[in-house]
Amino acid sequence: MHATDRELVDRRHRLARLFTPPFAENGHHDPGYIKAYPPGVRENAGQYTHGCIWSIFAWAALGEADKAWELFDFFNPVGHSISPKAAEHFGVEPYVSCADVYSIGALAGRGGWTWYTGSAAWLYRAGIEALLGFGLRGDHLLVDPCIPADWPGFTMIYRHRGSEYHIQLDNPAGATRGIRDAMLDGAPVGLSGNAARIPLSDDGQQHHVHLTMGSGAPGG
Template structure:
């Protein structure tokens, strides 16, 4: 599910595009886009959180770096593939050629919020005062 060479963490594979299974609305997305076999960044953030909670900080940080949008735009070739703002978390990243690695649905605060929270709370270990008082 982790595709380092493509810079993404897939939600599921293979996409639902052939066959008789009817999993619901996700089959309506183009194969490799959003929940239909692409990276759904909410879920990718939860994968990172799981590794951090299991105590595998190195793996959590490796995957965090993989999702970091700036790391999708270090070169002209990477930016040409990603095609979205390098300073905004994409809600999804496509996983099927010819659009593999292309970001989609940017400025989506849910994904950005989860990545931010995973980074600060689960990787770096910061806790809010309110949580510490509970």
């Protein structure tokens, strides 16, 4: 992952390449159809978004919140349009995920194919599952967030069949990982490693989950 960060992440243009260097059109190696793209475009060493998003999952699994959230910001199209100049260079809609971002020369940082469901779906999953830590496991919900230390917390509402779970997470100690305490409707529930393990029921009721992160938690 340190090699990934060193070789593939381009902070100037807010992107992460699929690989580097690109295959040259007149080169001896033939990896298949990706060589048909110009260097730095789409799968030929551009940011092929839905594949590159997996690095967010990897950094979050390692508990590296700063790395994971930095990449999430890079993949978020809004971040490419923070000024009129940036939006003009990005060149595509700033409110949808794009399949690719060019990575070489004057076009570096320009968006490609937009409204691509693969990249949108994986970016959504990265945010909800890898970063906010939402994990549905049968009749239990595992919550194992990886968040910036300066986040005070967050809230989620999850509808489980006919029931509704209101989840409040607090981070008073400025932790990046690890649940210290977990309560369901005022009663303590168990932990599983870094995660809170919340039993789910289809009783048509509204339930309240309160989670606290802290330095005393595993990985906190």
